[in-house]
Amino acid sequence: MRISICAVGRLRAGPEKTLLDDYLTRFDRTGRALGLGPASVVEVEDKKNAGMGAEAALLRKAVPKGAVICTLDERGRVMSSPDFAQKLGGWRDAGRQDLALVIGGADGIDPSLRVEADFSISLGSMVWPHMLVRVMLAEQLYRAATILSGGPYHRV
Numbered sequence: 001m002r003i004s005i006c007a008v009g010r011l012r013a014g015p016e017k018t019l020l021d022d023y024l025t026r027f028d029r030t031g032r033a034l035g036l037g038p039a040s041v042v043e044v045e046d047k048k049n050a051g052m053g054a055e056a057a058l059l060r061k062a063v064p065k066g067a068v069i070c071t072l073d074e075r076g077r078v079m080s081s082p083d084f085a086q087k088l089g090g091w092r093d094a095g096r097q098d099l100a101l102v103i104g105g106a107d108g109i110d111p112s113l114r115v116e117a118d119f120s121i122s123l124g125s126m127v128w129p130h131m132l133v134r135v136m137l138a139e140q141l142y143r144a145a146t147i148l149s150g151g152p153y154h155r156v
Contacts, residue, residue, distance in 0.1 A: 001092040001099055003039040003141065006062040007134055008055045008105035010043050016131050023138035030145040035092050039141060041134065046105070056110035059102055067098035069117045071109050072133055076120030081154055084121070085144035103133050 011017050024039050031037035044058035063069055068091050079087070091099055102109065102117070114120065123136055146153035 001036055001088075001096055002064070003037060004062070004064055004067065004098065004100045005039065005041045005103065005134060005137060006059050006100050007041065007043055007103040007130065008046065008059065009130060010045060011041075011131055011134060016135050019135045020138050023135065023142045027138065027142040027145050030142065030149055030151065034089075034145060034148050036088065036141075036145055036148070039138070052104070052107050052110040053112070055105050056113040059104070059113060060116075063100040063102070064098040067100040068096050068119070069100050069102060070119045070121060071102045071104070071114055071117040072123065072137065073104070073109050073114060073120045074122050074125070074127065075114070076122035078122050078124060081140060081143050082147055084140055085147035087119070088141075088144050089148050101137060103130055103137070105130060 011020065020041070024041070027039050028037045031039075042062040044055070044062050046054045046058060048054065088099070102113070104110070104113075123133060128136065143154050145151075
């Protein structure tokens with residue numbers, strides 16, 4: 001199952017980009033044998049600053065046709081890492097070819113796009129900078145792959 005992280009904004013070189021790339025590389029290596037990956041980041045940018053509606057239109061274009069759409073949203077479900085791993089494995093086992101993990105801009109996800117999503121995840125009740133959310137999500141993808149493979153990375 002291919003994974004696309006569809007996100008508003010450009011992540012420039014720096015520590016967040018280094019961490020993101022590291023966790024996605026780890027995920028790709030671990031997930032390959034499990035039928036997970038590769039993972040890629042698709043960045044969209046609302047250069048006209050037209051707001052959440054314009055961002056939603058750009059994000060919709062970034063989502064692969066037929067993909068499971070999972071938004072990262074403060075209203076989403078808070079999950080444990082093993083539950084997230086089980087969810088990924090379930091989509092994979094159901095024969096889903098693509099998963100789009102959608103991260104909105106500074107104002108979040110447009111309500112119309114939230115309604116279209118198949119699932120929504122929250123990384124907790126705190127608000128996180130959307131650039132850090134990419135890193136946290138990439139780490140959770142890697143963690144999920146290690147959980148599904150029985151690896152030692154995740155400790156209970």
